[in-house]
Amino acid sequence: MYKFGQHVIKASCVFWESSLSFAFVNIKPVIPGHVLVSPKRVEPSFTSLCPEETADLFRGARILGEMLKKHHATESLTLVIQDGPLAGQSVPHVHVHLLPRQPGDFPQNDDIYGEVERVDKRRGGERSEEEMGAEAAVYRDALCR
Numbered sequence: 001m002y003k004f005g006q007h008v009i010k011a012s013c014v015f016w017e018s019s020l021s022f023a024f025v026n027i028k029p030v031i032p033g034h035v036l037v038s039p040k041r042v043e044p045s046f047t048s049l050c051p052e053e054t055a056d057l058f059r060g061a062r063i064l065g066e067m068l069k070k071h072h073a074t075e076s077l078t079l080v081i082q083d084g085p086l087a088g089q090s091v092p093h094v095h096v097h098l099l100p101r102q103p104g105d106f107p108q109n110d111d112i113y114g115e116v117e118r119v120d121k122r123r124g125g126e127r128s129e130e131e132m133g134a135e136a137a138v139y140r141d142a143l144c145r
Contacts, residue, residue, distance in 0.1 A: 002014055002022055002040070003040075003042050003093075004036075004038060004042075004091060004093050005042060005044075005091035005093035006092075007091065009024050010133075012132070013129070013132045013133060013136050014136060015035075015137075015139040015140045015143065016037075016060065016063070016139070016143060017040075018056055018059070018060060019040075019056070020039055020040055020052060020057070021037060021038065021040060021053070021056045021057050021059075021060045022037070022038060022040055023035055023036065023037045023038075023060060023064050023139075024036055024136065025132045025136050026097075027126045027127055028119050028120070028122065028125050028127070029119075029127075030097075030099060030112065030115050030116055030119050031099055031100070031101075031102070031105055031112075032072065033068050033072045033098075033099065033100040034097065034098070034100075035064065035098050036095045036097060036098070037057060037060045037064060037096045038057075038093055038094060038095040038096070039053045039056070039093075039094055042093050043093065043094050044084070044089070044092035044093060044094065045083060045094065046081055046083040046094050049094060057096060058096075061079060061098060063143075064098055064139075065077045065079070065098055067139065067142050067143050068098055068100045068139075069100060070142070071100075071138075071139070072100040072102070074100050074102055076100070076101040077098060077099065077100055077101060078097075078098075078099040078101055079096055079098055080097040080112075080113065080116055081094070081095070081096050081097075082116070088116070088117040090117075090121060091120075097116055099116075
């Protein structure tokens with residue numbers, strides 16, 4: 001089990017980890033492949049991470065971004081950090097959204113940012129643990145290739 005703010009993330013939903021960070025599938029993805037990378041230490045503010053945590057978080061984002069691009073057959077990726085409530089952060093724990101992009105996935109390219117915030121605040125629509133575990137297994141396998 002992993003802590004993500006006030007939430008517990010089951011190991012079946014985690015598909016990558018290092019000594020300082022972990023990645024897991026999103027309970028309410030905005031688009032296919034929308035995953036999160038977070039430091040293991042529960043810290044609300046990006047600017048309060050120590051340099052090692054920051055480096056590890058972005059090292060993980062790079063590794064996972066490469067895998068997501070290959071797996072979703074795309075050349076583009078959007079990364080989002082919402083640092084604090086005024087930035088739309090809904091869980092008080094630093095996390096990077098990784099979103100593999102496809103042509104035409106949004107009418108205007110930057111619409112994705114508002115959609116990330118809207119989906120985070122939306123009630124309901126959570127995926128099942130089984131569905132999330134199956135996606136995490138696919139990504140674990142993709143990382144081994």
